[in-house]
Amino acid sequence: MLNHAEASEQFIQDAERTTWHDETLWFVRSKRDKASKVIPEWEDLRDHASQIKDHVLANLGQYLIEFEAKAKANGVHVHWAKDAEEHNQIVYGLVAKHGSKALVKSKSMLTEECHLNSFLTKKGVEVVDTDLGERIVQFRDEVPSHIVLPAIHLKKEDVGETFHQHLGTPKGNKDPQFLTEAARQHLRGYFLAADVAITGVNFAVAETGEFVVCTNEGNADMGAHLAKVHIACMGIEKIIPRRKDLGVFLRLLARSATGQLITTYSSHFAKPREGQEMHIVLVDNGRTRQLARPEFRNSLKCIRCAACFNTCPVYRRSGGHSYHQPVAGPIGSILAPNFDKKSNVDLPFASTLCGSCSNVCPVKINIHEQLWFWRQDLMKEGLAPAGKSLSMKGMAWILSHPKIYRLAGAMGRFVVKNLPFLVNNRLNPWAKQREMPEAPKESFQTWYQSRKS
Amino acid sequence: MRVALFVPCYVDQFYPQVAIAGLELLEKLGCEVVVPKDQTCCGQPMANSGFANLTGGCDSNFSQNFDGFDYIVGPSGSCILHIKEHHPSEKIRNSVYEICEFLVDVLQVKKLDARFPHRVGLHQSCHGQRGLRLSSMTERNEVPFSKIAQLLDLVQDLDYVLPERADECCGFGGTFCVTEEAVSVRMGQDRIQEHLVNQIEYVVGADTSCLMHMEGILRRQNSPVQIKHVIEILNHHA
Numbered sequence: 001m002l003n004h005a006e007a008s009e010q011f012i013q014d015a016e017r018t019t020w021h022d023e024t025l026w027f028v029r030s031k032r033d034k035a036s037k038v039i040p041e042w043e044d045l046r047d048h049a050s051q052i053k054d055h056v057l058a059n060l061g062q063y064l065i066e067f068e069a070k071a072k073a074n075g076v077h078v079h080w081a082k083d084a085e086e087h088n089q090i091v092y093g094l095v096a097k098h099g100s101k102a103l104v105k106s107k108s109m110l111t112e113e114c115h116l117n118s119f120l121t122k123k124g125v126e127v128v129d130t131d132l133g134e135r136i137v138q139f140r141d142e143v144p145s146h147i148v149l150p151a152i153h154l155k156k157e158d159v160g161e162t163f164h165q166h167l168g169t170p171k172g173n174k175d176p177q178f179l180t181e182a183a184r185q186h187l188r189g190y191f192l193a194a195d196v197a198i199t200g201v202n203f204a205v206a207e208t209g210e211f212v213v214c215t216n217e218g219n220a221d222m223g224a225h226l227a228k229v230h231i232a233c234m235g236i237e238k239i240i241p242r243r244k245d246l247g248v249f250l251r252l253l254a255r256s257a258t259g260q261l262i263t264t265y266s267s268h269f270a271k272p273r274e275g276q277e278m279h280i281v282l283v284d285n286g287r288t289r290q291l292a293r294p295e296f297r298n299s300l301k302c303i304r305c306a307a308c309f310n311t312c313p314v315y316r317r318s319g320g321h322s323y324h325q326p327v328a329g330p331i332g333s334i335l336a337p338n339f340d341k342k343s344n345v346d347l348p349f350a351s352t353l354c355g356s357c358s359n360v361c362p363v364k365i366n367i368h369e370q371l372w373f374w375r376q377d378l379m380k381e382g383l384a385p386a387g388k389s390l391s392m393k394g395m396a397w398i399l400s401h402p403k404i405y406r407l408a409g410a411m412g413r414f415v416v417k418n419l420p421f422l423v424n425n426r427l428n429p430w431a432k433q434r435e436m437p438e439a440p441k442e443s444f445q446t447w448y449q450s451r452k453s
Numbered sequence: 454m455r456v457a458l459f460v461p462c463y464v465d466q467f468y469p470q471v472a473i474a475g476l477e478l479l480e481k482l483g484c485e486v487v488v489p490k491d492q493t494c495c496g497q498p499m500a501n502s503g504f505a506n507l508t509g510g511c512d513s514n515f516s517q518n519f520d521g522f523d524y525i526v527g528p529s530g531s532c533i534l535h536i537k538e539h540h541p542s543e544k545i546r547n548s549v550y551e552i553c554e555f556l557v558d559v560l561q562v563k564k565l566d567a568r569f570p571h572r573v574g575l576h577q578s579c580h581g582q583r584g585l586r587l588s589s590m591t592e593r594n595e596v597p598f599s600k601i602a603q604l605l606d607l608v609q610d611l612d613y614v615l616p617e618r619a620d621e622c623c624g625f626g627g628t629f630c631v632t633e634e635a636v637s638v639r640m641g642q643d644r645i646q647e648h649l650v651n652q653i654e655y656v657v658g659a660d661t662s663c664l665m666h667m668e669g670i671l672r673r674q675n676s677p678v679q680i681k682h683v684i685e686i687l688n689h690h691a
Contacts, residue, residue: 009635018639026618033591042594311592313622317639350633352626352640353501354579359592372501379503392504399462399498400510402491409466429631433638434669437467444460444469448476448488 001324003346008318017155022316024152029310031259032360039251049248050364053301056239057291063206063239064282070209074271077279084114087283091116091198091231094279095125098229100195102126104187106213106220107134108200109147109304110233110283112326116198128190130219132183139166145320147327148257148306153319187219197223199269201234201280202303203249207242210270211280214253214263221267231279232269236287237300249303252362256305290338295373299334301363306331308357308367314350323347330357334370337378345383348374406445413439454560456484457519459527459536459549461661462494468661474688475528475552481688482560489518497535501627505539512541524559525549528684530581530660531627537585551585552684553659557600562607569686570610571655574648575601576667577620578660587659591620601659601683608686613657616647625666641670649678659683 002010012018036042056063068078081087087110095103103120105111105127117127117138129138133150137143139162144150151159160174169182199220204211211232213220224230240249254260272278291297309315309329320328325336325344330351336344348371357367379389398408415422416439424431456479460472479486495515496508515536519525525548527533533551540546556562577599581587588599605613624630624640631637645667648656656671656678658664664680671678 005633005635008633012635012639022643037594039594313624313640314633314636317636317643349503349629350636352579352622352624352629352637354622354626355583356579356590356592356620356622359583359590375501375503376505380506384503388502389504392499392502392507396496396499396504396507396510399494399496400514402493402514405462405493409462413466429634430669432634433673434641434666435672437665437668439467440469442469444465444472445488445490447469447473449490 001343002322004318004322004324004350005346007322007324008314008350011319011322012317018317020155021153021319025310025316028149028258029307029360032256032307032310033259035255035259035261039255045248045252046362046364049252049362050301052240052245052248053363054298056241057237057297057300060236060239060291063241064236066206067204067209067239068282070207071280072209074209075278076209076271077277079279079281081281081283081285083285084283087114087233087281087285088116088119090281091233092120092123092125094229094231095120095196096123098195100125100229102128102190102194103196103198104128104130104190104194104223104227105198106200106215106223107131107150108198108233109327110200110235111198112144114233114283114285116233128187128194130187130191130217130223131215132180132217135183135187136162139163143321143326145328146306146309147304147329148309153321191222191226194223194227196229196231197227198231198233199224201232201238202253203240203246204234204238204280205241205243205246206239208270210243210268211238212246212250213267213269214250214265215267216260216264218265221265224267224269228275229277229279230269230272231281233281233283236282236284237302253303253305256307256360256362286338290335296334296338296370298365299331299367299370301365302331302335303363305362307360307362311356311360312351313354313356314352318350323350330367330371331365334367334374337374341378341381342383345378348372348378406443409443413443417441454484454524455522456486456524456526456555457522458486458488459492459519459525459532460488461527461529461532463665464529464661467665468682471528471661471682471685474682474685475526478684478688479526481566482556482562484560487522492518495532495535496539497532498627500535500539508539515540516542516545519545519548523548524555526552526555528552528659528661528682530578530585530587531662534580534584551581551587551659553581553601553604554585554587556687557603562604565604565607565687567607567687567690568609568611569689569691572612572614572651572653573655573657573681573686574651574653575605575613575615576623576644576648576656576658576663577601577615578658578663579620579622581659582620604683604687608689611686614651614653616644616651618647623663623667625663627662630666637666638670641666645670645674645676645678649676653678655679655681657681657683657686
């Protein structure tokens with residue numbers, strides 16, 4: 001597996017596509033700016049949302065129990081899964097019980113996190129993602145590169161080619177309307193046939209036991225309304241206390257995500273319709289571990305709007321797949337080390353710590369500070385790349401000793417000035433595409449000492 | 454007013470003109486400026502690389518050089534932010550100022566004898582802008598303000614423009630510039646391109662590290678566009 005820096009370097013080799021990717025996501029960020037700026041109380045709204053989420057995290061156990069009781073009273077089956085494996089087994093158990101061979105699924109980052117698709121496929125169950133972007137990446141045997149815009153790394157030409165291969169659309173046709181219609185016709189059959197529909201959950205209301213799913217395509221509703229069994233999979237952090245809190249989050253979510261005032265569908269599910277079975281799977285999968293880490297717990301406030309992706313100058317120029325995680329971008333980089341430190345050690349370093357992410361975040365997660373904290377944590381665990389610890393120790397030693405620092409500085413300037421080939425070469429990553437700074441004949445301190453005398 | 458000038462290591466070694474401008478300007482404005490001789494580095498390069506546990510030597514050296522000063526002023530937003538957020542001494546954390554911030558908030562400079570008859574592009578460095586709040590940011594719904602622009606407005610014949618994306622990161626990012634070389638350079642190239650369409654002669658900012666990165670790219674492109682620290686412009690009269 002390539003690390004973030006290596007994968008980004010590959011991504012950037014296609015300069016034109018990088019420009020396109022950057023500009024497309026910047027356009028979404030700009031729409032978010034416009035939508036947020038017409039609300040005078042925007043910053044208060046962020047504060048409010050942040051406080052509600054803090055409150056939930058401080059009382060999570062109690063709210064989960066309340067939610068479970070209310071949901072059960074509504075006639076919903078509630079399941080608890082401690083990890084991805086248990087979640088997948090529960091879902092498979094339900095599918096198997098109904099003898100289903102195919103199911104439809106609307107967008108759920110949790111099921112991506114749990115790798116449900118590959119799990120069920122191995123068991124002989126066909127999973128059909130019904131979100132258009134997700135269906136596109138599923139055809140291509142890829143994972144989403146963005147949590148709201150799963151196929152944002154692809155251009156319409158790519159989609160045309162993919163649909164030509166998988167749906168038999170005419171070769172070379174890249175008309176978005178035509179291709180969308182082809183997908184619609186293709187998915188319709190699955191919607192009508194599926195016995196089981198899986199959806200994600202955006203918000204679960206403790207006081208009522210209901211849950212809300214936000215989509216723009218209506219595919220969650222289409223699936224859930226037609227299938228005999230509706231399984232909603234949610235991370236335990238999706239709880240909010242009261243129905244009226246939705247007024248805060250629904251105003252923030254779509255504006256932050258795409259600059260829309262609200263998602264086209266904000267569907268409330270409270271109880272199964274007659275003859276239907278409704279299940280909720282509550283998944284921990286490391287969330288309680290994160291909850292117990294004071295400096296990282298508030299990453300669990302995330303409402304998966306992806307505003308931090310769209311604003312991140314690194315994400316826009318490296319693409320979602322460079323993060324090698326179901327959730328990419330800045331938020332992914334602070335969630336991933338919780339799952340596995342070693343394989344995600346590169347991600348907290350895939351940032352300049354510019355802080356834009358923390359300031360677009362609708363629930364005010366201090367993302368860039370957590371990136372910094374993860375860096376400390378991972379290095380303390382001894383996960384530094386070869387040579388890094390030693391060079392850091394050397395640098396710290398030089399900079400702690402003024403006389404040695406002065407000597408090193410003079411030597412450094414001497415080299416840059418007189419032996420430039422030692423630094424201006426491809427072994428020095430600075431100089432691959434940049435010139436070294438010009439070396440002045442004396443340091444400021446030397447100048448200052450002679451000025452004084 | 455007694456002021457200690459903090460000259461970050463790479464400014465000391467590679468951009469002495471920035472520190473000289475800071476020193477001269479502060480003196481012109483009536484400050485008694487002390488330059489502690491044995492200062493080196495704020496420790497940020499280690500801390501941002503995940504080795505904050507190795508910054509003890511830098512922290513104590515900083516303390517030895519700057520203890521007792523009420524105003525520790527430096528021309529690099531990023532280093533100042535590091536001290537402000539991570540130095541173990543509360544007194545020091547509360548006494549450090551980025552130089553533009555110091556001119557506006559403490560000295561409350563209302564006029565300057567400065568002239569710079571050029572068109573420049575203003576780069577808003579992230580740590581100064583979002584970290585130290587030197588100016589408002591486009592992410593937030595807030596009343597626009599800019600301490601740097603406030604100062605540049607005092608310079609005669611200066612024409613400054615912001616790029617279309619007013620506060621996007623240049624991609625320097627400390628050791629990020631070498632560990633994520635491809636993204637870093639690409640970000641810098643994009644930033645420069647947005648400045649160049651505005652027909653500017655200089656890229657100007659309050660953080661020398663961002664400027665160093667962009668200068669490296671400009672020079673590799675053989676561009677005639679140069680970099681200048683804001684403080685060099687505020688101290689310029691011609």
